Amino acid sequence: MRRFRITAYVTSVLFAAGVALTGATAAQASEQAAPTGYVALGDSYSSGVGSGSYDSASGSCKRSTKAYPALWAAAHSPSSFNFTACSGARTSDVIAGQLGPLNSGTGLVSLSIGGNDAGFSDVMTTCVLQSEANCVARVNQAKAYVQNTLPGKLDQVYSAITAKASAAHVVVLGYPRFYQLGGSCIAGLTETERAAINSAADLLNATTAKRAADHGFTFGSVTSAFTGHEICSGNSWLHSVNWTNPTESYHPTAAGQSGGYLPVFSAAA
Template sequence: MRFSRKYVIAAFVAVAASAVGVAVPAFAAETAAGKYVALGDSYASGLGAGDYGDSGSCKRSANAYAQQWANTHAPSAFEFAACSGAVTADVLSSQVGAITPDTELITISIGGNDAGFADVMTDCNLGSDSSCVSRNQEAQAFAQSELPGRLDGVYAEIRNRAPNARVIVVGYPRIYTLDGDCSAGLSETKRTAINQSSDVLGDVVSARSAAAGFEFLDGRSAFSGHEICAPGDDWWLNSITFPIEESYHPNGAGQNGYFGALVGITG
């Protein structure tokens, strides 16, 4: 029996991913891959997973889930527009131009920077339990009141530019396993507050993507059991690390996890 090159690649990816604990279908379905555009912030660009090439401050990693999908599915064209630090306004001003009417697949992770979750992590590392809880409550309030409109604007523009594209909104994971194996670091009170913010953000992004008619890949489910403090140190997220900007971002295993979840949706 002869297998196509794409079928063999998909099988190899499944075996390799299973070796690091990533759930991927035994044989990813072979599909005709048209143009693929990857949008979003640092979670989409791959900050934290290394190997950024000549992408400058955008920190587009060769290990990012989008790049892995493009490598294994050989789309007719691939535009990797995601950029570290991006907010919804940046997607509209400098990323959606990569979308053309013939685009068949779009992935996007956005919203965390709008709600100030980078500042949340800084404040929680430097401040008291009460200040951390308060800062998380502020971020949650923003995510619930202001972020939905911003997401709606981005999603509407994506649909306007590519009416027939399949759009997958990739959500953020929880940062911590609570009552986990960490013997040092942030208090359990701080970790709980941060995870509550992750849940609020995830719920908002999920609801707005559904309203737009898009699919949602829930990062909380994809990373379950692999957060910081998970037993066995099988963490898919960096804790405090250097360079400091890579802290609290998916590492190489985390990007593999996202990729496996994406393959589980797209084949």
């Protein structure tokens, strides 16, 4: 009887230890299997147009080593880093050509998209080259698109990301206001035009933030980070019109990527 009790006791201890070890092993396996790859999607604000130091292999996508995704990856060493953001990208381009690297091992995704869908380049061209009335009318046309059409386009992108990388933490970055009103600029656009463009940026950000939140994504606003560094501020982190290299016009400089976008993304990631 006594031997039976001792045997039963030893067996129960070993069983408990086995359960504990099995649990620890499972936890370790789960930790090891946690998705830790990083994929950077989006348009020129994510690829780094305007910051220089472009990867020649990226061609017209102009992916820069000074863009916030590359800076974050260099500082945090994710298990994998895929940089597919591309200059000029629209929502349809993200879906058609940028989602390839997404999979179950993707733990983090960054994205800025929507500005090109809303006609960002055409808006600025109109405002620079045409009258104030034409500028404001074109801005209002873009705002109507942002309100009525863009939400559905964003939904398609966000749903496609979730379908391919359901475990990923997705951070959607917004756009800065371009102008400091009442600033140091003595030529160029009128204050009315600058205010209209800023209001379009605010609407684009608000619309994007709402769609991102509804998909369970995190929205990173860069408006505050760029405050005091807009065009006409005297310490701008944004290119104004660049007649030598037009594609860099109204895009963040290297300082805008490292001082504006990177801290916002790092805090949200």
